[in-house]
Amino acid sequence: MNDFIKTLLSLSLSGSIIALISLSLKPILKYRIPKAIQYYIWIIILLRLLLPLSLPGSIMNAVFSEESFINSETNYTSISETTNIDTVDLPPVFNSPPNKNVYNTATSKNSLKFNYKYITLLWLIGFLATITINLFGYVRFIRYVNKTNLPAKSEEVDTLFKLSKKDWLKLYRNPFISTPMLIGIVKPRIIIPDIEFDKEQLTNILLHELTHLKRFDIVIKWFTMLTVAIHWFNPVVYLIRKEIDNTCELACDEAVIKNLSDKDKQSYGNTLIYVVSKYKEAPLGMLQAKMCEEKKTLKERLTSIMKYNKKPKIIILLSIVLLLSIVAGSLALGAFNGKSIMIP
Amino acid sequence: MNNPASKITSSELELMKVLWDADKELPISEIRKALEETTDWEISTIKTLLRRLCNKGIVKAIKREVFYYKALVSQQEYSEYSTQNLIDRLYSGSAKNLIASLISSKKLKPEDIKELQEMFKVGDKNE
Numbered sequence: 001m002n003d004f005i006k007t008l009l010s011l012s013l014s015g016s017i018i019a020l021i022s023l024s025l026k027p028i029l030k031y032r033i034p035k036a037i038q039y040y041i042w043i044i045i046l047l048r049l050l051l052p053l054s055l056p057g058s059i060m061n062a063v064f065s066e067e068s069f070i071n072s073e074t075n076y077t078s079i080s081e082t083t084n085i086d087t088v089d090l091p092p093v094f095n096s097p098p099n100k101n102v103y104n105t106a107t108s109k110n111s112l113k114f115n116y117k118y119i120t121l122l123w124l125i126g127f128l129a130t131i132t133i134n135l136f137g138y139v140r141f142i143r144y145v146n147k148t149n150l151p152a153k154s155e156e157v158d159t160l161f162k163l164s165k166k167d168w169l170k171l172y173r174n175p176f177i178s179t180p181m182l183i184g185i186v187k188p189r190i191i192i193p194d195i196e197f198d199k200e201q202l203t204n205i206l207l208h209e210l211t212h213l214k215r216f217d218i219v220i221k222w223f224t225m226l227t228v229a230i231h232w233f234n235p236v237v238y239l240i241r242k243e244i245d246n247t248c249e250l251a252c253d254e255a256v257i258k259n260l261s262d263k264d265k266q267s268y269g270n271t272l273i274y275v276v277s278k279y280k281e282a283p284l285g286m287l288q289a290k291m292c293e294e295k296k297t298l299k300e301r302l303t304s305i306m307k308y309n310k311k312p313k314i315i316i317l318l319s320i321v322l323l324l325s326i327v328a329g330s331l332a333l334g335a336f337n338g339k340s341i342m343i344p
Numbered sequence: 345m346n347n348p349a350s351k352i353t354s355s356e357l358e359l360m361k362v363l364w365d366a367d368k369e370l371p372i373s374e375i376r377k378a379l380e381e382t383t384d385w386e387i388s389t390i391k392t393l394l395r396r397l398c399n400k401g402i403v404k405a406i407k408r409e410v411f412y413y414k415a416l417v418s419q420q421e422y423s424e425y426s427t428q429n430l431i432d433r434l435y436s437g438s439a440k441n442l443i444a445s446l447i448s449s450k451k452l453k454p455e456d457i458k459e460l461q462e463m464f465k466v467g468d469k470n471e
Binding site for chain 1: 424430431434435439442444445446449450451457463464465466
């Protein structure tokens, strides 16, 4: 197998394993450990999928190098035709009669080499297609929004400045969007729907968006998009993206309400409900099933706000231990980086 | 929230275009003449469409020597509505992945909103 595909598959596989483990722990941990830790776990998984970092002797290196070992060995036998293949320690699959095996592996290796070229090409097409679709949709959206933005009221701009202390951060109203949002990496700006907000609602909305800004959540979103593009063939990454998006919101809510009184928490959650209740006509062709899921997501956010409590030190400590073991597990699973043979 | 423009179907839109282009109320004979170029609709089809549009409050029938029809929703209102829809559709696509928004969910039914409002009570449990 060529090294590039090996690295890609090993990243995809080890990322998916960690992701599935985390998903299976979710029902137990969801309300027990801080959302921030849950968010960091997903960021580690993202890094696992992106970076071919690995400890020497990692599992993925072993799995994927064994095969290269086999390939090079069989290749060698096909050239020399003298080595007895049975002396090489191989998995049972390869324990067919040596003569036949030598011939078969030699031809299949050639045809595989041929195939890998096409597999790499196919991957590249999927990768570029995903990137293009995302960027195209994004640019089109930003253009429409920029074209239709209206200036925010001056008291709204004042409220934002009091909260953020950043005079470069712009605030706009837009009649064509339904939810407040933070857009742009280079020049972030906050855009709110062109509907009535009282000061309390506006403060809640701005606190949420400012928290996204402070935590570089948009950068994470771009990295997530890149990860999905790289692993477009792996169904698990779409699940991962959904989890990251959800956890990102939950962690953001948590950071906002952390220091609020019960009354202010109530007001914060009410603002979320208010924004949804002010939504205009639902886009055509929306599926009922999807609708149910939308409700579930919001319900989970509200429940998390209700259930939020200051975590005891022991929980924080255990969460950090969990986080570190996921880091260690990720490194132990590793990725194929082509160095395993050199490292004794 | 209940934008009448959302109720215009695509065949009704054809008819609305005639009224918008004319920019004045038209009798049915003139509507038919204009539609002859683009469609092969019978007069009965046009009558049905006009009746539906009247019922929806998008067109108003004014009685003179014959009935005259007047558009109550302007082309601009309609295009604003479609832009709204377009932006929502754009946003629900890939743009959503690269933007940090307050709410990711779409519109919910009024009874769902009510259910959430009733459920969401901070500090009800003993602390």
